[in-house]
Amino acid sequence: MLSSRLNIARDDGLLPLTARWIVFGARADDDLSALGADLQVVQGFFPDVAALRARGHDVVTEPSGAFDAALVVLPRAKAAARDLIAQAVVQCGTVWIDGQKTDGADGLIRDLRSRGTVSSVIAKAHGKLFAFTGADLSDWRAEATRHGDGAITLPGVFSADGPDRASVLLASFLPPKMPGVVVDLGAGWGYLAREILQREGVTACHLVEADHAALTCARTNVTDERAQFHWADALSFALPGGADHVVTNPPFHIARAADPGLGRDFIVAAARLLKPQGKLWLVANRHLPYETALTESFSKVTLLSDDPAFKVVQAERPLRQSNRPSNRTARTSR
Numbered sequence: 001m002l003s004s005r006l007n008i009a010r011d012d013g014l015l016p017l018t019a020r021w022i023v024f025g026a027r028a029d030d031d032l033s034a035l036g037a038d039l040q041v042v043q044g045f046f047p048d049v050a051a052l053r054a055r056g057h058d059v060v061t062e063p064s065g066a067f068d069a070a071l072v073v074l075p076r077a078k079a080a081a082r083d084l085i086a087q088a089v090v091q092c093g094t095v096w097i098d099g100q101k102t103d104g105a106d107g108l109i110r111d112l113r114s115r116g117t118v119s120s121v122i123a124k125a126h127g128k129l130f131a132f133t134g135a136d137l138s139d140w141r142a143e144a145t146r147h148g149d150g151a152i153t154l155p156g157v158f159s160a161d162g163p164d165r166a167s168v169l170l171a172s173f174l175p176p177k178m179p180g181v182v183v184d185l186g187a188g189w190g191y192l193a194r195e196i197l198q199r200e201g202v203t204a205c206h207l208v209e210a211d212h213a214a215l216t217c218a219r220t221n222v223t224d225e226r227a228q229f230h231w232a233d234a235l236s237f238a239l240p241g242g243a244d245h246v247v248t249n250p251p252f253h254i255a256r257a258a259d260p261g262l263g264r265d266f267i268v269a270a271a272r273l274l275k276p277q278g279k280l281w282l283v284a285n286r287h288l289p290y291e292t293a294l295t296e297s298f299s300k301v302t303l304l305s306d307d308p309a310f311k312v313v314q315a316e317r318p319l320r321q322s323n324r325p326s327n328r329t330a331r332t333s334r
């Protein structure tokens with residue numbers, strides 16, 4: 001756990017006691033109390049932002065102000081981790097870096113040793129904490145990739161290498177006419193929204209996405225004026241008037257572990273967002289157990305695809321009990 005390593009560093013007198021800290025990438029349940037009260041967190045994942053703000057932290061998507069000390073909590077994607085470290089080095093010459101071994105902490109230590117000085121490493125609870133002092137790492141800043149279809153992606157966003165296979169399959173099952181208001185729930189960089197907006201009759205397409213970087217890409221990728229962008233948690237997002245269609249390839253990972261509960265929460269959220277005659281269009285890995293959530297939330301569920309890897313489902317007539325706001329707390333997943 002981050003806090004156990006930070007506590008060791010603090011108790012050993014390694015952390016500056018009166019510093020104003022900037023913390024990149026802290027998540028909902030990270031305990032930052034070892035750093036003192038004067039800190040700003042840079043985080044772009046909406047459920048983490050909401051949870052950290054609820055605990056009283058100052059949370060922003062871009063750093064603002066001057067800082068004496070920096071901490072980077074490693075994200076999963078290597079390029080995204082490098083980007084945060086490069087940003088932190090600009091803020092403060094010395095940067096503390098914390099990550100689980102599964103987040104590539106060991107490889108990063110090796111890479112950083114060739115770019116500056118790495119302190120002794122505090123290893124505890126399958127993770128590592130160390131300080132790096134070095135020069136400019138601007139070559140580690142994340143750059144957008146432009147794909148053949150003109151879309152841009154940033155490192156760390158879902159399917160940064162191009163359209164996801166499951167989403168492409170789902171798009172092939174969307175009907176030529178989708179009259180009315182459509183919600184793209186967990187919209188990523190906008191692949192499905194671009195497909196949706198090519199269907200006849202769409203009056204508005206709401207892209208709901210928790211990852212700020214992904215939504216930033218979507219704003220560039222989806223230029224149709226019927227698109228509306230919402231940096232929000234899909235589980236609590238509300239749409240006055242309701243939707244005629246919800247299209248989703250729901251997330252199913254928390255950190256590295258599969259969590260079908262998140263996909264089930266997306267199904268409940270979709271039922272809540274839809275008008276009584278509205279339809280859900282969903283794709284999921286075939287093994288994910290969504291059937292109960294679908295039949296509990298919709299009167300009619302139709303399996304559209306028998307692809308060996310993915311199931312494409314259309315669900316109609318959302319059930320009354322689903323038309324209540326979800327009372328589950330947001331899961332911190334990407």
Ligand SMILES: C[S@@+](CC[C@H](N)C(=O)[O-])C[C@H]1O[C@@H](n2cnc3c(N)ncnc32)[C@H](O)[C@@H]1O
Nearest residue numbers: 158167186187188209210211233234249250251
């Ligand atoms: C499997 S991806 C699909 C992305 C996109 N629709 C596509 O097809 O490429 C799921 C998306 O849901 C987003 N997500 C995860 N949890 C979320 C939440 N609580 N609220 C909104 N979006 C969320 C992820 O950041 C990710 O972009």
